[in-house]
Amino acid sequence: xxxxxxxxxxxxxxxxxxxxxxxxxxxxxxxxxxxxxxxxxxxxxxxxxxxxxxxxxxxxxxxxxxxxxxxxxxxxxxxxxxxxxxxxxxxxxxxxxxxxxxxxxxxxxxxxxxxxxxxxxxxxxxxxxxxxxxxxxxxxxxxxxxxxxxxxxxxxxxxxxxxxxxxxxxxxxxxxxxxxxxxxxxxxxxxxxxxxxxxxxxxxxxxxxxxxxxxxxxxxxxxxxxxxxxxxxxxxxxxxxxxxxxxxxxxxxxxxxxxxxxxxxxxxxxxxxxxxxxxxxxxxxxxxxxxxxxxxxxxxxxxx
Ligand SMILES: O=C(O)CCC(=O)C(=O)O
Ligand SMILES: [Fe+2]
Numbered sequence: 001x002x003x004x005x006x007x008x009x010x011x012x013x014x015x016x017x018x019x020x021x022x023x024x025x026x027x028x029x030x031x032x033x034x035x036x037x038x039x040x041x042x043x044x045x046x047x048x049x050x051x052x053x054x055x056x057x058x059x060x061x062x063x064x065x066x067x068x069x070x071x072x073x074x075x076x077x078x079x080x081x082x083x084x085x086x087x088x089x090x091x092x093x094x095x096x097x098x099x100x101x102x103x104x105x106x107x108x109x110x111x112x113x114x115x116x117x118x119x120x121x122x123x124x125x126x127x128x129x130x131x132x133x134x135x136x137x138x139x140x141x142x143x144x145x146x147x148x149x150x151x152x153x154x155x156x157x158x159x160x161x162x163x164x165x166x167x168x169x170x171x172x173x174x175x176x177x178x179x180x181x182x183x184x185x186x187x188x189x190x191x192x193x194x195x196x197x198x199x200x201x202x203x204x205x206x207x208x209x210x211x212x213x214x215x216x217x218x219x220x221x222x223x224x225x226x227x228x229x230x231x232x233x234x235x236x237x238x239x240x241x242x243x244x245x246x247x248x249x250x251x252x253x254x255x256x257x258x259x260x261x262x263x264x265x266x267x268x269x270x271x272x273x274x275x276x277x278x279x280x281x282x283x284x285x286x287x288x289x290x291x292x293x294x295x296x297x298x299x300x301x302x303x304x
Contacts (some may be wrong), residue, residue, distance in 0.1 A: 003197040012253035019213030026084040026206035035145040043070040054112035064112035065221045071176040076104040079231045094252040105234035109153025115221040117151045123214025125159035129241035131277035134169045137240035140209040146199035146229045152222035157197045158214030163260045165212040
C-alpha cells in the first residue's frame with residue numbers, strides 16, 4: 001500500500017501536513033523540451049532519453065544514477081526563473097521571502113541491468129553525522145523534465161517524518177543520522193516505518209520536500225526503461241528564524257510546516273550553530289562522511 005496524495009488539500013497545505021507535496025505542471029512543456037536538448041548535449045548522445053542506459057552514459061558503477069554534470073550548471077540554475085517555480089517559491093515563502101541563492105543540480109537515473117524493481121523501505125535526511133536543524137531555512141524542490149514510470153529511479157518520500165523528527169530534536173538536539181553502524185540502528189529503531197510515496201512524474205511536475213522528511217533515491221529498473229531526468233534544487237529562505245509563534249495567523253506555509261509541534265523558541269542563533277557543526281564535521285576524518293548519490297558524476301563523456 002503506497003501513500004496516496006490527499007487531493008483535498010492545496011499543495012501548500014499538503015506540504016505542511018505531510019512534509020511534501022507535488023505541484024503539477026510547474027515547468028512549461030517548452031522549458032522541459034529545451035531541458036532535454038541541454039541534457040542530451042551534456043551526456044553526449046542524440047538518442048532520446050528513453051534509450052539512455054547505464055552503458056551508454058558509462059554510469060554502471062553508480063547503477064545508473066548521475067547527480068552532477070558541470071556542463072548543465074548554467075541551465076539547471078534557470079529553474080528558479082521559470083514562472084511556475086517562482087510562483088511556488090512565493091507561495092511557500094511569501095513575497096520577498098526567497099534569498100535568491102541558486103543551488104541546483106541535474107539528476108539523471110537511467111536503466112541499469114541487474115537493478116531490482118523496488119523502492120527503498122526506509123529513508124534518510126540530508127544531514128549525515130552532523131547536527132540536524134530544528135528550524136532550518138530551506139526545502140528541496142525536484143522538478144521532472146520528463147514523464148516517468150514506477151521504478152524509474154524516482155525519489156521516494158516517507159511522509160510525516162518532519163513532525164516526528166522535529167519532536168525528537170526538540171527533546172534531544174544531538175540526535176543524528178548516520179548511514180551505517182550502530183547509529184543507523186538507533187535511527188531505524190526510533191523513526192517509524194511509514195508507507196512511502198514514489199514521485200512518478202509527468203513532465204513539468206515539481207516535488208517539494210521538507211528538510212526533516214525522510215526520502216530515498218532509487219535505482220532504475222523500469223519496464224519501459226524510462227529514465228529520471230530531473231533538476232534537484234534547494235529553495236533557501238532569506239531569513240533563518242530562531243523562533244516561530246505557532247498561534248500567528250500570518251505564517252507562510254513554510255513556517256507553518258516548521259510549527260507543527262507548536263511554538264518554538266530556540267534561544268540561540270541556529271544558523272551559526274549549524275555552521276559550527278559543519279565545521280566540526282569537516283575536521284573529522286573525511287572518510288567518515290558517506291558519499292551521497294548526488295555527488296556522482298559521469299565517468300567520461302559518452303560517445304556520440
Ligand atoms: O534520488 C534522489 O533524488 C535523492 C538523492 C538524495 O536524497 C541525496 O543524494 O541525498
Ligand atoms: Fe537526500
